[in-house]
Amino acid sequence: MARALAGLDPGSAPVTQLHVDPSHLVPEVLTPPISKSDAQRALVLAHLTGSWPLPVLQEEPEHYLPADVRVLRRGIEALRLPPGTVRDVDCADGGAPFRILVTQSAVTPGAHVRLTGTPRLGERPHGPLFESLREALGPSGLVLTEGHPWPVEIRAPTATGKPVFRVPGAQSSQYASSLLLGCAALYLRERRPWSVEIIGELTSAGYLELTVSWLRRFGFTVLERDGRFEVTDYRAPERPPAMPGDWSSLGYLLLISWRTGGSVERADLSSAHPDQALVQLVERAGLKAIPGPQNTLRMTGTAQDGLVASGKECPDLLPTLAALACVLPRPSTLSDVGILRLKESDRLEGIRTLVDAFGGKTVLDGETLTIHPPTSHPPRFSMDSKGDHRQAMVAATLSVVSGVPLTLTGPECVEKSFPGFWRQLERTGVRLTS
Ligand SMILES: O=C(O)C1=C[C@@H](OP(=O)(O)O)[C@@H](O)[C@H](O)C1
Numbered sequence: 001m002a003r004a005l006a007g008l009d010p011g012s013a014p015v016t017q018l019h020v021d022p023s024h025l026v027p028e029v030l031t032p033p034i035s036k037s038d039a040q041r042a043l044v045l046a047h048l049t050g051s052w053p054l055p056v057l058q059e060e061p062e063h064y065l066p067a068d069v070r071v072l073r074r075g076i077e078a079l080r081l082p083p084g085t086v087r088d089v090d091c092a093d094g095g096a097p098f099r100i101l102v103t104q105s106a107v108t109p110g111a112h113v114r115l116t117g118t119p120r121l122g123e124r125p126h127g128p129l130f131e132s133l134r135e136a137l138g139p140s141g142l143v144l145t146e147g148h149p150w151p152v153e154i155r156a157p158t159a160t161g162k163p164v165f166r167v168p169g170a171q172s173s174q175y176a177s178s179l180l181l182g183c184a185a186l187y188l189r190e191r192r193p194w195s196v197e198i199i200g201e202l203t204s205a206g207y208l209e210l211t212v213s214w215l216r217r218f219g220f221t222v223l224e225r226d227g228r229f230e231v232t233d234y235r236a237p238e239r240p241p242a243m244p245g246d247w248s249s250l251g252y253l254l255l256i257s258w259r260t261g262g263s264v265e266r267a268d269l270s271s272a273h274p275d276q277a278l279v280q281l282v283e284r285a286g287l288k289a290i291p292g293p294q295n296t297l298r299m300t301g302t303a304q305d306g307l308v309a310s311g312k313e314c315p316d317l318l319p320t321l322a323a324l325a326c327v328l329p330r331p332s333t334l335s336d337v338g339i340l341r342l343k344e345s346d347r348l349e350g351i352r353t354l355v356d357a358f359g360g361k362t363v364l365d366g367e368t369l370t371i372h373p374p375t376s377h378p379p380r381f382s383m384d385s386k387g388d389h390r391q392a393m394v395a396a397t398l399s400v401v402s403g404v405p406l407t408l409t410g411p412e413c414v415e416k417s418f419p420g421f422w423r424q425l426e427r428t429g430v431r432l433t434s
């Protein structure tokens, strides 16, 4: 067992190919990691409000912290160095950590920060965030320059001007989330309200709501009105907020538990994470999540119909739902799928490749993708993660829910959000060989 996982445990040498054999499943209780989206927000707010290091993260085993959480923590630690130090931060593949650190760098008085990342992160869109920061803080002296694409270099001003950021919302909610966390920093520094105005439509709105909910849990007052989010007050809370399990990771584990008869833990149904939508979305297909004691959940039911979901509401769940769609008796419809092109890989293409590899068909009509499941399962299938953690975990999930063996290229990228994923899979009886 230890040998099979030698290349897959965090920090060990990468394996190029992994064979996933789901023919000996056992019912187990599976555990997701902490949510990277929640932890990133909590880390910034702990830094700003004087509760550094964030106690709840100290309790998590270091190797099982999502890599993006470690990126953000490194970035904040760099921002906490004395003024005058040039701070270099490698953001690796982390969209949210990078975008959050851009704003936090710009609002740390006198900071000089150089951010770098992977070529893919460099290709993803960031311009509207940079423009918004330049518009609000440029007149006070902010300098934000872009390499080709790295480094992104930021020299923060020591003063500020009009307390408002304006940013378009159609490409990513992370611009607005990052700026709103910037508003919290500026509120504490200047004790005057700061706001973010969203221009046009907002995609992934649930993630901005997640940011608002973390600000409130840390004691900030946030007013929301007509696309405008304003930080107007701060009072330290009585006790530090708890850290929930990750609903994106619970998506894979719940589907796996449906097949194995096991359950998942850390499934907090009062979490504000958008991917909790899985629980409602699978009902249309005939599946039901049944709560048990202490935040456990199991999935039961017989597949009867296809799924309907939108990339505007839960973009990270769409690959997981696409895997489920491959084993449902009727077609599924995913709308607003354009945003999937802007993630760690082109996930729209990734979903289509997965369905195709499994013998199904996809039809793209504008921004709507219909998934037609295969009439019979293939004997085995292959998939390349293209370095995208969700594509890797989704392929493995499909292997388990269908019982069809998988050969996966590039399995180690799961580290970004779920470093213990392969260990969890192995606990369900899945045999992993490289
Ligand atoms: O704010 C966040 O933590 C996230 C927001 C979403 O991105 P977009 O707002 O760019 O869709 C999501 O896809 C990403 O995984 C995490």
Ligand SMILES: C=C(OP(=O)(O)O)C(=O)O
Residues within 6 Å of the ligand: 093, 094, 095, 096, 097, 316, 343, 344, 390, 417
């Ligand atoms: C898109 C994702 O993350 P990020 O944008 O933070 O890289 C993700 O984790 O699916």
